[in-house]
Amino acid sequence: MTAAGLIRLGVVAGLVGLLELLVRGGAISRRVLLPPSEMAADLARLLAQGRYNGDIATTLANVLTAFVIALAAGFALGVAIHALPRLRRALDPLLATYYAVPFFAFYPVFIVIFGIGRAPIVIVGILFGVVAMIIATLNGLDRIPRPLLKTARLLRMGRVATAVRIKLPAALPYLFTGIKLSIAYAFIGVIASEFILASEGIGYRIAFAFNNFDNRTMYALMLFIIVLVTAVNAVFHVVEQRLQRRLGR
Amino acid sequence: MAGGAASIHLEVRAVTRSFARDGQSKLHALGPVDMVIRRGEFVAVVGPSGCGKSTLLDTLAGLSAPDSGSIVFEGAEVRGRVPEGIGVVFQEDASFPWMTVEDNVAFGLRRAGVDEAEIRRRVADALRLMGLADFARAYPAQLSGGMRQRVCIARTLVTRPRLILLDEPFGALDAQTRLLMGEELLTLWRATEASVLLITHALDEAAMLADRVLVMSARPGRFIDEIATGWPRDRDSRIAAEPAFGEITARLWKVLRAESMKAIGERQRPAAAPA
Numbered sequence: 001m002t003a004a005g006l007i008r009l010g011v012v013a014g015l016v017g018l019l020e021l022l023v024r025g026g027a028i029s030r031r032v033l034l035p036p037s038e039m040a041a042d043l044a045r046l047l048a049q050g051r052y053n054g055d056i057a058t059t060l061a062n063v064l065t066a067f068v069i070a071l072a073a074g075f076a077l078g079v080a081i082h083a084l085p086r087l088r089r090a091l092d093p094l095l096a097t098y099y100a101v102p103f104f105a106f107y108p109v110f111i112v113i114f115g116i117g118r119a120p121i122v123i124v125g126i127l128f129g130v131v132a133m134i135i136a137t138l139n140g141l142d143r144i145p146r147p148l149l150k151t152a153r154l155l156r157m158g159r160v161a162t163a164v165r166i167k168l169p170a171a172l173p174y175l176f177t178g179i180k181l182s183i184a185y186a187f188i189g190v191i192a193s194e195f196i197l198a199s200e201g202i203g204y205r206i207a208f209a210f211n212n213f214d215n216r217t218m219y220a221l222m223l224f225i226i227v228l229v230t231a232v233n234a235v236f237h238v239v240e241q242r243l244q245r246r247l248g249r
Numbered sequence: 250m251a252g253g254a255a256s257i258h259l260e261v262r263a264v265t266r267s268f269a270r271d272g273q274s275k276l277h278a279l280g281p282v283d284m285v286i287r288r289g290e291f292v293a294v295v296g297p298s299g300c301g302k303s304t305l306l307d308t309l310a311g312l313s314a315p316d317s318g319s320i321v322f323e324g325a326e327v328r329g330r331v332p333e334g335i336g337v338v339f340q341e342d343a344s345f346p347w348m349t350v351e352d353n354v355a356f357g358l359r360r361a362g363v364d365e366a367e368i369r370r371r372v373a374d375a376l377r378l379m380g381l382a383d384f385a386r387a388y389p390a391q392l393s394g395g396m397r398q399r400v401c402i403a404r405t406l407v408t409r410p411r412l413i414l415l416d417e418p419f420g421a422l423d424a425q426t427r428l429l430m431g432e433e434l435l436t437l438w439r440a441t442e443a444s445v446l447l448i449t450h451a452l453d454e455a456a457m458l459a460d461r462v463l464v465m466s467a468r469p470g471r472f473i474d475e476i477a478t479g480w481p482r483d484r485d486s487r488i489a490a491e492p493a494f495g496e497i498t499a500r501l502w503k504v505l506r507a508e509s510m511k512a513i514g515e516r517q518r519p520a521a522a523p524a
Contacts, residue, residue, distance in 0.1 A: 147343035153312055154331050155357050169347045 034219050042220035052205055052221070059190060059202040062118060066125025067186040071179060073126070074133020081134065082141045095138075098131045103189075107196055121193040121201070128189030129182035136178025140171030176240045180233065187229055258444045259286040259309065259412060264318035265469075266304050277469040279304045281318060284463060284472060286412070291438055291445045293455035295501060296465025297512035302448045303340075305470065306416045309446070310337050322412065336410030336443075340417040344389040344400045351376065351385040354403045361408070368407075375403040378437065395426045399433075406437065413438075415447045419454070427451070431458055432485050439482060452505065456497040457489055464504050467511040474504045 001009070016036050022028045023035040034042075046052055081088050103124070114120035144167055152162040168175075194203025202221055209218035265280035279301035286292050296302050307313045309320060314329030322332050344353050351372050358368045376382045379399040389397050398418060405413060415434075419427040431454055438445050449455050455462045456478060464474040478497055480488055488494055 145341065145343070147339045147341040148345065150312060150337075150339065151343045154310065154335075154337050155360050156331055156333075157360065161360075166345075169345070172347070 031215070034215060036223075038216075039219045039223045042216045043223050046217065046220050047224075052202070055201050055205050056224070058118075058200050059194065062121050062125060062190045062194075062201065063183075063186050066122045066190055067129060067183050069122075070126045070129030070182045070186060071133055074130045074178065074182060075137050075175070077130070078134045078137025078141070082138055088138070095131060095135055103128065104192060104196075107193075110193075111197065116197050116199070118198075120197050121190055124193040124197075125186045125189035128185040132181035132185055133178040136174050136181065137171070140174030140178075141167065143174060144170040172243070173240075176236075176243075180236050180240075183232060183236070184229070187225075187232075191225065256287045257285055258288045258290070258323065259284075259446075260319075260321045261285070261309065262319045262321075264305075264308060264315040264320060266301070266308055266313070266315050267469075279308070279468075279470050280315075282470065282472055286444050286446060289442055289444055291435075291447070291458060291460045293447045293449060293459035293462045294465060295449060295452055295455045295462060295505065296470055297467050297505060297509040298450060299512055300465045300468050300508070301470030302450075302465060303416055305465075306337070306414050306446070306448050310335055310414055312337075334411045336405035336408055336413045338398075338402050338405050338413070338415045338418045340420045342389070342394070342397045342401070342421075344397050344404075346389050349386050349388055350381055350392070350400050353389070353400050354407055357404060357408045371407045371409075372403075375407045378406070378440070379403045379433070395422050395430065398422065398430070402434075402437075406441065409441070410443055412444045412446070413441075415445065417449055418447075420450070427454065428486050434458060435485060452498050452501045453489065453494075456494055456501060457484075457486060462497070462501060464501060465508075467508045473508070474500075476500060 019028075019033070020035045020037060023030065023033050081091060110120045110124060114123055148166055148170055149162070152166045157165065190201075191203040194201040195207045198204040202225060206218055206221045209215075209221065261282060261284045263281040263283060265277070265282075267275045267277045267279075270276040282305065284292075294302055294305065304313075308315050309327070311327045311329060311331040320327040323334060325332065344350075345356065348356065354372045354375055355368050358371065363371075372385075373382070376385055379402060381396065381399055381403060384392060384396065389400060392400070398421070402418065418434075419430050422430065434445075434447075435458060447455070447458060459478060460480065462476045462478065463472050464476075465471065466473045476497055479493070
């Protein structure tokens with residue numbers, strides 16, 4: 001592990017340890033917060049009991065659906081918008097300010113239009129993730145160095161070959177930024193929607209536990225989400241580093 | 250391809266090129282230019298910045314079509330389509346960052362469906378020639394700018410072009426590296442027997458490397474002078490010590506100085522100023 005990695009691990013472990021001490025020492029009331037060690041133990045117990053397996057599966061399926069659709073639609077829209085410069089000039093400011101809109105202010109509208117259930121949750125997840133992918137795709141296509149495109153023409157490569165063999169790998173690092181952002185946004189969109197629009201899923205269970213003063217369940221599920229998102233990000237990080245080297249053959 | 254005009258490799262007649270500017274007005278970038286490159290000849294083109302040198306190269310390579318005039322390479326018209334047998338090296342780094350050096354160099358051959366054993370042989374040769382043999386498995390990001398440019402030259406060489414066009418290939422390199430790369434280019438030229446057209450803004454580079462130097466005017470670029478250097482084929486950078494070298498660069502600069510001042514003046518005056 002690198003020195004920076006060790007320091008990072010130390011900072012995280014130190015903060016967790018500090019929290020543990022503050023709660024156990026009584027500086028923070030147990031009615032407010034639980035020691036991280038107990039959160040972990042509670043989570044292990046919940047997972048062993050399998051009480052929330054259905055909710056976990058539901059949330060993961062929602063996130064995955066939203067992510068895949070956001071990715072595919074965002075990439076396709078990005079490519080299409082990039083091919084139409086006039087449309088792009090018109091849309092650029094809208095895309096740039098998209099995330100300035102506080103989406104959840106409109107949740108009553110979602111309920112009216114999509115009802116309650118999985119559809120609106122997945123749709124919110126898509127709406128959250130898709131624009132990050134559009135922006136990343138546009139950025140990636142913009143940044144393909146011109147000499148590479150000229151080289152493709154010198155080698156008399158056709159449109160498809162140029163797109164697959166040159167443009168895609170050249171844009172890939174930027175696309176990966178979009179992929180990472182849209183999975184993060186899909187998580188946020190889905191879990192936040194589950195708080196208000198669902199009757200199942202991890203978000204719903206956290207809200208339910210909160211409303212019923214069930215701190216142990218609430219913190220265990222929160223920890224679950226943190227661990228899950230961190231793991232997903234770590235996987236993407238590793239894949240990103242490998243893929244950049246492998247592509248092209 | 251032999252015959253009466255056997256010695257003529259590339260023939261350019263009355264080529265012009267302009268670009269649309271602000272929708273309506275046209276920017277006349279180039280020409281009319283006429284030039285001939287004979288088989289195995291090393292020709293350099295020098296000119297003030299913005300004179301249309303790169304436009305000329307793109308047009309010759311078939312990357313863009315001329316507005317008028319004709320370009321004939323090995324007896325066939327080039328018109329906005331890259332002909333087989335022409336290789337180009339650009340000023341900017343054109344290596345593929347997601348491929349190793351050897352995959353970069355092999356890319357064009359794999360596209361062309363060349364036999365894999367043959368590819369390996371040619372790539373190994375090119376890498377050795379360019380001093381990249383120890384870096385075959387490296388990625389471009391791990392190399393210096395000069396080495397990346399050598400990757401691009403190697404990638405062009407393995408396709409065995411009969412005419413090599415170079416667009417300020419050493420422009421981004423430091424002075425010493427340029428000199429050495431210039432010598433390497435001479436070695437390659439002798440080894441491959443290809444014809445070479447080198448576009449550069451460096452007068453000493455042109456004077457040292459080329460059999461013939463063509464001087465371009467300020468925009469719209471036209472040829473206004475031509476100097477045959479008279480160097481032997483197995484020359485190297487030491488000819489810079491010859492008295493003739495000084496005479497050639499002095500003559501080039503005399504012609505170019507006025508053109509460069511025009512080019513600079515044009516940028517400082519409003520666009521509508523009289524020429």
